[in-house]
Amino acid sequence: MTDAAAETYRVGIAGTGAIALASAAWLRQAGHGVTLWSPGGRGAEALRTQPLEASGVQPCTLTVEVADDAAQLCHASDVLLLALPVNGHKQVMDALLPSLRDGQTVIVSSMASLSSLYLHEAARCAGKQVTVASFGTTVLTARRESDTQVRVMTRRKAVAVSALPGANVGEAVALCTALFGDGFFSQDSVLASALANVNPQSHGPLAVFNWTRIERAENWPQYHCMTPGVSRAIEALDLERRAVAQAFGIALGPIEEHFARSFGTASARLEDIAAELHAKRGGPPGPVRTDTRYVTEDMPYGLAFVEALGRIAGVPTPATRTIVDAASLVNGIDFRAENDLLGPLGLERETVAGLLARL
Numbered sequence: 001m002t003d004a005a006a007e008t009y010r011v012g013i014a015g016t017g018a019i020a021l022a023s024a025a026w027l028r029q030a031g032h033g034v035t036l037w038s039p040g041g042r043g044a045e046a047l048r049t050q051p052l053e054a055s056g057v058q059p060c061t062l063t064v065e066v067a068d069d070a071a072q073l074c075h076a077s078d079v080l081l082l083a084l085p086v087n088g089h090k091q092v093m094d095a096l097l098p099s100l101r102d103g104q105t106v107i108v109s110s111m112a113s114l115s116s117l118y119l120h121e122a123a124r125c126a127g128k129q130v131t132v133a134s135f136g137t138t139v140l141t142a143r144r145e146s147d148t149q150v151r152v153m154t155r156r157k158a159v160a161v162s163a164l165p166g167a168n169v170g171e172a173v174a175l176c177t178a179l180f181g182d183g184f185f186s187q188d189s190v191l192a193s194a195l196a197n198v199n200p201q202s203h204g205p206l207a208v209f210n211w212t213r214i215e216r217a218e219n220w221p222q223y224h225c226m227t228p229g230v231s232r233a234i235e236a237l238d239l240e241r242r243a244v245a246q247a248f249g250i251a252l253g254p255i256e257e258h259f260a261r262s263f264g265t266a267s268a269r270l271e272d273i274a275a276e277l278h279a280k281r282g283g284p285p286g287p288v289r290t291d292t293r294y295v296t297e298d299m300p301y302g303l304a305f306v307e308a309l310g311r312i313a314g315v316p317t318p319a320t321r322t323i324v325d326a327a328s329l330v331n332g333i334d335f336r337a338e339n340d341l342l343g344p345l346g347l348e349r350e351t352v353a354g355l356l357a358r359l
């Protein structure tokens with residue numbers, strides 16, 4: 001067995017947002033090579049000539065490589081990390097696919113709406129043997145502060161990893177450990193990773209019930225505004241998430257457990273966890289743009305996905321529906337129609353047994 005922890009890798013990162021830059025800084029500090037690619041073409045331009053500066057957890061200043069396109073990124077890398085909102089997953093996966101090599105691993109962080117299954121099935125159809133590893137969350141939490149600066153807020157203590165094909169999960173955990181350090185553990189299926197992502201359940205009610213703050217671009221501390229009433233709504237969505245998971249034979253812990261594992265919170269009730277996080281960190285600030293990914297990503301790829309699974313399994317999801325309806329109403333956007341993965345994945349025609357057989 002090779003000592004994966006002692007190896008260094010060339011990591012290609014698709015995306016130049018908060019998680020991409022935070023991961024780049026973390027990986028470079030751990031001695032790995034990093035190449036960044038901006039899918040839109042402009043996000044990494046400044047990093048061609050200026051160093052990347054990370055503040056917060058592990059402050060550092062270092063240089064990274066920049067790829068011109070998806071093919072160059074794949075060519076320059078042993079491992080790929082997708083670090084961008086799920087809205088771009090299909091498009092970026094389609095761009096990477098022709099240049100992926102047999103034996104490469106693609107880590108998707110964070111994964112939602114079974115985007116990893118889309119890539120895995122597309123790669124298999126193209127005759128490629130790649131491993132797609134998924135996190136239902138991110139290793140780091142971060143905010144991008146400028147073209148070359150990122151603030152890393154936390155390094156999660158524990159992160160679950162699933163893999164496609166499932167038999168490769170042990171290798172995926174070893175690889176993630178070699179890249180980021182300890183704290184990774186295996187998750188049984190990619191569907192568990194998708195449903196373990198609790199951002200949609202927390203971000204949905206947070207955004208809907210703080211909408212006027214977002215529209216007026218107020219400075220609102222996110223966890224302070226996760227009030228007892230908002231926490232109650234989040235808990236209702238969380239129960240539906242877990243009931244849907246259960247219908248697919250997946251037992252998931254409650255959202256309170258996620259906060260304890262990710263951020264080391266000690267309180268039992270969600271409203272107390274929110275107060276604890278606010279007291280400890282004062283932040284992060286809630287979103288201040290109406291195109292925040294708390295709605296643009298979390299509604300279509302998180303909550304509408306739970307609804308789609310609920311329809312397949314016959315599990316009612318009325319609280320989830322209320323939040324998607326409310327967000328769609330105030331935005332004048334049908335967020336259910338924005339998910340570009342449900343169609344290609346054929347979920348409308350799927351059954352519980354049929355979907356499980358594909359994982």
Ligand SMILES: NC(=O)C1=CN([C@@H]2O[C@H](COP(=O)(O)OP(=O)(O)OC[C@H]3O[C@@H](n4cnc5c(N)ncnc54)[C@H](OP(=O)(O)O)[C@@H]3O)[C@@H](O)[C@H]2O)C=CC1
Nearest residue numbers: 015016017018019038039040043084085087088110141142
């Ligand atoms: N930030 C955090 O602390 C956390 C983030 N997450 C999740 O991690 C993922 C990444 O988050 P984060 O880095 O904060 O997000 P950002 O909004 O900072 O990501 C912006 C990056 O994503 C790319 N991008 C955005 N939309 C598209 C699109 N439609 N097509 C192609 N590329 C696109 C941009 O491309 P370009 O380079 O072309 O501009 C840019 O590189 C998200 O799924 C998020 O929900 C989860 C937990 C915590």
Ligand SMILES: CC(C)(CO)C(=O)C(=O)O
Nearest residue numbers: 141142199202203222284
């Ligand atoms: C801020 C945090 C950690 C919780 O909402 C997050 O998950 C995000 O930015 O997406």
